[in-house]
Amino acid sequence: GIQVEQSPPDLILQEGANSTLRCNFSDSVNNLQWFHQNPWGQLINLFYIPSGTKQNGRLSATTVATERYSLLYISSSQTTDSGVYFCAAADQTGANNLFFGTGTRLTVIP
């Protein structure tokens, strides 16, 4: 299956700072999603973004499919942004078989 690599593995931010999380994938994709797993374990879908750019409040994401990477931007971080951010992708042979990266653990300190 498709390989998904995320960086950095860990990130500590002061409240109010901005950050960029990166996701590299090994093959062409037709399904790419970003999720946030909060400290209680709940997985929340942030973006479905196989290509292009989307924004939702303080979060935005960009996928450059031709170069096989996606970026998640968090601006003006808040303590509630803490948790693990996962990127997941499926290649063009199996749109529903999402492979998850190992995640970026974000800690926002007040």
Add this chain to the structure above:
Amino acid sequence: DAGVIQSPRHEVTEMGQEVTLRCKPISGHNSLFWYRQTMMRGLELLIYFNNNVPIDDSGMPEDRFSAKMPNASFSTLKIQPSEPRDSAVYFCASSARGFDYGYTFGSGTRLTVV
């Protein structure tokens, strides 16, 4: 909508016992997925259904695992017999095929096999 509903939230069982996990997808979603999350292996797809039909069960670890979706509003994942290495958080997710394939996950079932 109440979202994807999973039950139970926590399950502790003894090795060798049968375990059944339940999932109710979002109404109108026609794809359903079962995932398992462990520290060692992260999030893994076990099986998924489209329109109640199992499409890919290659992630099911062994014959001890089985999944059914008898109708559009209900799915089960069964482990029989259970083993300690099955301890994990099991997530169910659903999505609607169409413009946006974004998945909605349930709250998960934390399974502990002792």
